[in-house]
Amino acid sequence: MLLRHTTDNIIDRKALTVNPAKTCQPVGAMYAALGIRGCLPHSHGSQGCCAYHRSALTRHYKDPIMATSSSFTEGASVFGGQANLLESIQNIFAMYDPEIIAVHTTCLSEVIGDDMKQIINKAKTEGKIPAGKTVIHTNTPSFKGSHVTGFSNMTTGMVQYFSENTGDRENRVNIIPGFVEPSDMAEIKRIAAEMGVQIVMFPDTSGVVNSPMDGKFHMYPKGGATSAEIKSSGDSSFTIALGSLASTQAARALDSKCKVPFEVLNLPIGLRATDAFVDLLRKKGGVQVPEAIMTERGQLLDVMTDMHQYFYMKKAALMGDPDQLLSIVEFLTDLDMKISCVVTGTPAGTKFEKSIKEMAGGDTVVKSGATADTYYFHQLIKKDKPDIIFGNTYCKYIARDEDIPLVRICFPIYDRVGHQYFPLTGYKGGLRLMEKILNELLDRQDRDAAEESFELVM
Amino acid sequence: MITVLDGRKNQVREKGRDDRPVECGRMSLAGSVSQRACVFCGSRVVLYPVADALHLVHGPLGCAAYTWDIRGSLSSGPELHRMSFSTDLREEDVIYGGEKKLRLALQELIEAYSPKAAFVYSTCIVGLIGDDVNAVCRRVSCEKGIPVIPVHSEGFRGTKKDGYSAACTALSTLIGTSEEKIAGEFSINILGDFNIAGETWIIRKYYEEMGVRVISCMTGDGRVDDIRRAHNASLNVVQCSGSMTGLAKIMQREYGIPFIRVSYFGLEDMSQALYDVAKLSCSGEMIKKAGNIVKREVSEIYPELQNIKRDLEGKRAAVYVGGSFKAFSLVKALRHIGMSVAVVGSQTGSEEDYEYLREICDEGTVIVDDTNPLELSKFMDDKGVDLLIGGVKERPIAYKMGVAFCDHNHERKIPLAGFEGMLHFAKEVHSSVMSPVWKFSPAYRLRKGIYE
Missing domain, CATH: 3.40.50.1980 (Nitrogenase molybdenum iron protein domain)
Structure with missing residues (x-):
């Protein structure tokens, strides 16, 4: 009961952060x-x-x-x-x-x-x-x-130091993936390759922080965007910045330094956000969406259809990083779930709060920046108990204290594996996220079901 | 001899080849991948287990975020210490000063939680922007009627050791503030055990069974009131000597309380701790009881230790830990389960510590102060070790190399102290060293000569 110190009543705090929901x-x-x-x-x-x-x-x-x-x-x-x-x-x-x-x-x-x-x-x-x-x-x-x-x-620093416009525009798209996991970065690359779009992506932590075990300690694992690749981003024809908070700045810097136009999209998590990404990639790469990708989309939609009744009106509380939260909230509302509150310690501005409310409805409590901490998040949960929590590892204390299932997202995740290898981005990632949510909801339903309503087929 | 950077050559020795003293106590070379932390970290880990005190980190949020509930220091009662409180200094505070924010935060917190005392940790920039933390603490202390103690732990003021010393100074301001007189019986304070996974409870149980009264366990399941009356003790028993010897020395000077250094890891050292305390009690009865405990506990775990030893006989370990006292114990404990130590080092050892390490280690053992991953992995490779004992940052290095690992730092989940702890330790080592997973590592296969 770590969080037994959390009181139900929300008292306005001025000078104090309790149990942070961000780090430096x-x-x-x-x-x-x-x-x-x-x-x-x-x-x-x-x-x-x-x-x-x-x-x-x-x-x-x-x-x-x-x-x-x-x-x-x-x-x-x-x-x-x-x-x-x-x-x-x-x-x-x-x-x-x-x-x-x-x-x-x-x-x-x-x-x-x-x-x-x-x-x-x-x-x-x-x-x-x-x-x-x-x-x-x-x-x-x-x-x-x-x-x-x-x-x-730091991503902007890469542009400032490396990106160069040599005058030869290449038919190539830059992708700035945002603060996502190495698995997500690999997935974004895979989608682009599947679509036949030539890309440069930076930073790219895949292969660096999820390197294979080969019996040796490598100071510099094989992954990562090379400086030559980052340099060449200045000659690309377009930049797709994923996640407004983590990627806009670098895209803008690349535009003003090397005249590469850009567009900012939400992180491609969930059906709609992935649609937007795939569509922009199609347009800017001058390709058609291949059947393989359409199949992945169809499979995601298929499971959304098969299981939609289990999501109906389920209430979610979310804590995490702004870029992830925007896309996940959109996905959850598309799954017909309700959003009770959204908290991020990162100062995300009024536009963030407005966007969340537009998607989730006016009743959703949204708070970012100073004093938007895990303590406050817990108080909101106490006041309006959700069916499921989304947040980092620290939220496990809340999940346990309040007996609510938790889906781990964002940073840090100290107590589970998977985020290194399995993405949340793309249609496949959407499927994985949905599976995680379903497992939690259905396990809970099984646990709490009366003998006569304990279902074999769900 | 293994190649190391020129600037670090004197911090690495190989027994038998180069027996000059190990240079230590230096700041890490700028630009090295040091495994060390800072002054704040030292203070925070020492004071953290005082469970009914408020711990407020004055500075930008990061320092509080990274030290939120990372140490498995258990409390039998209040758990205020596991909360993370920060003044979350922002740009405007850096410009206009953070004193007001600090005062408000303290007032809000003390009203909300009614702690027995408050510790205020200064982080790097507090020292620079010139906040008068002492004055704020004095003022709030007067207003609220509890001790509010500044801990001067600006990260750049030295090494982790200096953080220990700042923590000792902070604790010393509490000691002696209780009027309570405890006379007569032989009593001790347990210093420098952090009650990781309940270790202090195990140790305390032994002492109490001997008839020793334990007045306070300052840094493990600690309580403010116990610390305030700690000056009544007849003896201070100091573990993790790097962190708490300073306080023991202060108490010796101010209250004439003698101290001894002990370790609770491994059979010899654990037994020695009980015997040493018993001897100083000058009670024949206690010495007898200590003997009984040792006999009983050792005979209880001995058969199982022998089983484990059969599997581990002849295997080699590398040990890299924070304090050198722990390294001593580990060398001896590993010997009990048939393992030798081929590489041993610490973050904070002194010259005498390394001298002693040399005495107890085998020929050819690499002895190192403040190492870095590249060096460490090279030593491990050269010596062909089967196990690394270290902390959070070393674990994945060992695993990538196909080497077993045992966490002997604050993230451990099972008690490794005491007699039962020795058995846990042996099992933990056994579970990792004997895991079938290593058979799939190319390195293991090469080592065993079965690869292609």
Whole structure:
């Protein structure tokens, strides 16, 4: 009963977050940087930040997560972190020999006011960056945004450092996949390949944080978008940004730097959002949707049809990251479910709240940003008990306390496997999400059914 | 000799080949993939088990998010410590200061939860933006009538060890604030056991059976009132010496309470702990009782240990843990189940610690301070180990290499301390080392010479 401290009455809190529903920017930047081949993320701050982010990602992926730290000291906090970063760059290339170092800042280095561009330039002029190697950076102060915006910032950093318009427009589509799992990134690539559309996708963590066991420890697993691929994104004809919060910024940067037009779509989770993605990919790739993809769509729709009665009016409460929440809420309403509340710690703005309400109805409670935390989410659940909860691993406490089934989504998932390998995106992903929901709902129905209404065929 | 970076050469030794002292206590090299954390982390893990206190992390949200309920420190009563409270400092707070927010947060929290005391952890930027955390704590303490204790744990102020010391300082302000006098009988405080998976309860049971009165278990199933009267104890028994020796020294200076360092892992060390405490009680009765407990408990688990040993005989382990005292115990405990240690290291060991490690290890053992994954994996490969004992970040490295793993850090789910803990430990090692899964790893097959 961890959460027995949660009171039913919602008291307005001003200065306090209890049991957060987000985490800080640097961990998102670290995750994004792992989506570049041969890249070592570097945390410019105290050692603890790096250790915490690595632990968090290790728990989530159950794979080795490599990253380095500037190991700030008292001196660095007074005189600035330049010396630490220069020394780090030198040591990292000597010790670990990555192709790329992707530096992100922390609250400490931001408050000190380290100028990353200047320090990286200094490293260049001092010959600390070997020929052919690159150091990129992004700013991720922890007192702004959340892990999602950290991901967005690092992705934008990739554009700023690598993307190049050589003047040769290629018939190729860029896809910025958003803060999704490696399985989702692989699925997005698969769909594009199935449709015969040539794409460049970055970041791409598939194969990096879900690498196979081959009896060796690999500092740099085989996955990841190469710097050449990211560079070539500047010559692509179009960019599809998936997830407005995690991907718009990078798409916009690519547009203004390399004149690649873009469109932002919701994450392709669920039928409608996947339709929109497939349709845009079709248009921009100049192809027809192949039968294989139509079959997948048909199968998703088939199961939606077969099982629609079990979803009818089932009430869901959701906590997670804004981009995922938008698509999942849409999918759930298409399944005829009711949405009681939607909470995200990430500051997502009024547009997010409006969009959710448009889909879910005016009665749905939507809250994002400061004090939208797990504690508040729990209070909402106490007030209006849902049939099913969607959220990260921390929601298991609520699920247990209130005896409500939980479907795990978003970050972090510390207590289950599957998200590394099985996507939620695409029609296949929709099928998987629906299966997860159904399993929970039907298990519950079986558990609670009276003897005479315990059904064999469902 | 294994190749390591020049700057780290003196932090790695191989027994028999290079017996110069291990250099340690240094900051990690900037740019290394260190497994170490920061000052805040040190303070937070030590104070975390004080279950009826409020733990408020003053800073941006991340520090609170990453330390929310990550440690399996159990409480027999209140569980306020498992909540994650943060002032969630935002950009405007960084500019205008976070004092007001801190004061409001403390007031709101103390009203809502009526804790016995509050710990306020300063994170990196609090030190920089110049919040007078002490003043806010004093003020709220006056208003609310409970101790509100600042913990100066800005991440950059040093290593995890400095965080331990900040935690000790914080605890010392509570000690001695109770008027209660406990006289007569022989009594102890248990320091530095974190009650992971209920370990403190096991240890406490042994002591109480010996007739020792346990006044407080400060850092495991801890209670503010117990800590306040801890100065009444006749002896401080310190485990995890890295974290709590500092407090024991403060209490020795201020209250004249002697302390001993013990370990509860493995048969010898567990027995030794009970004997040492009994001896200091100067009671023949207690010494006899300690002997009885050891005899009873060991004979209970011995047969099963022997069974496990038969399977594990001759296998080799690598050990990389936070504190060196734990490393000592593990070397001995592994020997009991037939395993030798080929690589051993810690994040926070001292020169004497490493000297002692060298004494108890076999020839050729690699002894390392503050290692990193690349080094560690190389040592493991070179020595052909079958098992790695470490923490969360090391587990997947071992698994990818086809090497078994035992979590001896705060994420462990079963008690490994005490006599019964030794059996759990043996079973845990056995369950991983003997798993059929390794047979499918190419590395294993190569090692065993059965691959192609």
